[in-house]
Amino acid sequence: MSLTVIPIGQLQDNDSLDLCIPLALCRVSAGFPSPADDHMEKDLNILRQLVPRPSTTFFVRASGDSMVNTGIYDGDLLIVDRSMEAQFGEVVVVSLNGEMTVKTLGKIKGEPYLIPQNKRYPPLPLRGHECHVWGVVTYNIKAQSSRVWH
């Protein structure tokens, strides 16, 4: 199966937060482009999608491998929104004893725990430790090409 690359638009060059690239309207699955692509209507602003609340969004670097089962690898860029109230099951950044940690917020037998996504690591109980949820990880970004910024 070969991948056909179809240039579909030019990147706007400006200094603002907006990064608008016309994207193909259907998911490209290494097959045939859809005829519906001829009806693109407006530029898609990726930043507005990924960072809907810039004032409370921060970028954090992930270090380590305890979250690989959910696709977060060492060196990934995390988008963290501090305005979101963390829910159980979400990946969060926690400030634990002065250090930042990324884990899944969960419960074990009713007690809150920080749950890793790698069976080599144990869950950490939250009770009894000086900690608070710093923010919710909304996306993680991993560069696939070693030639691009990451």
Next chain:
Amino acid sequence: MALIGLSDANNFYVSCERSFNSALDGRPVGVLSNNDGCIIARSNELKPLVDMGAAVHLIPSHIRKKIVLLSSNYPLYGDMSRRVNALYRDNSAGVIEYSIDESFLDFDGFTRIQLEDHVQVLRQLVGRGTGIPISIGVSSSKVLAKVATKIAKKVPGSNGFMYLDPGATSTTRLLEQLAPSDLWGISGRLESRLRDVGISNALSLREACPRRIRKHFSVVLERLVHELRGTSCISVDEMEHPRKNIMTSRTFGRELTCPFAIREALRRHAFRGAEKLRRQGSCACAVVVSLGTNRHKPELPQYHPSLMLQLPEPTNDVRLISETVNRGFKQIFSSNYRYQRAGVMLTDLVASESKQNDLLDTEQDERRRERNDRLMGAVDSINTKFGRGSVLLGGASKQAGWQIRAAHLTPRYTTNWAEIPVAKT
């Protein structure tokens, strides 16, 4: 009665640092000026141990050992201030950024009950979203709002909020306890002149005859009397004796796109600001450069950048300030926009001679200030003739060596990709 709120971030610089390092919570933390020379910000825990403006090398070692001192991280503070103000704008009307950590908010139309709820929502939003704790004081005038904020910050149990009813007896009793210099816009010098005519506290100032105040002092002080009575009549620009910062911001007559024209406007602001600094015998440690498109035309692309930069040293030298402003302008200017306003805020003011100004200025200090002015004038002309840096400000309390020292810098967590926080997975 139209309500005005003043929102003030508690211990702003320290709070910014704590937002990214909770190990600093609850500890005595101070932030240092350029060259790590003196304290420009303190956490509550540090306040009983070290004075504001204290020279670092004079702090006794037994105290130095148990406190944390950090170099000023202006890129961080500027960015966090921008975020906090963006949250104000999303949730409030009439936001006026008075300083890097204080903004006036318009609470017109709120009932008393709605007001308290709304303020707590705002505190929650900002506290959770940025980690910065804020206190909000509300009244019907800016001067009273400022008093209210001071109480909101200091009095335990106020939960970060205070409303002052201008007509209430509790307000009367409160004003009786305040010295005139506790009020916005009144310097130590003005306070002693007031004392000379028998006005020794904020209450007696409120009760003074406005016409006589205008006659013996100034129109602005007369308006302050009305503000104390609950009538809002002073704009932020008109406030005299700014101790904390000097903000010069102007809306252009028409929208500008040309960078040279905007740079020229900023240069004029820098000039005016430096002049005010010299007149009040202060030097600034940092400057905030800001631009803005027209918010009232949301259909046009919007862009409101601001950048906080450290000055090479605490200064009122217009050339140093201009150069720094220009540097900041180059970083934030983008040609795709039609700008409506530009501003220069000179902040973290210290006394020109590296000493705290006496609260009660005497005639001697007036003469010293004049001499300082002439000295700066001479310095200016020597530097002009022989090149900038030929003559620099010096003093007994300054450390040897003019290299920029910042031994305790924290990362630029939000403005530099190489320095974003790292979280262990």
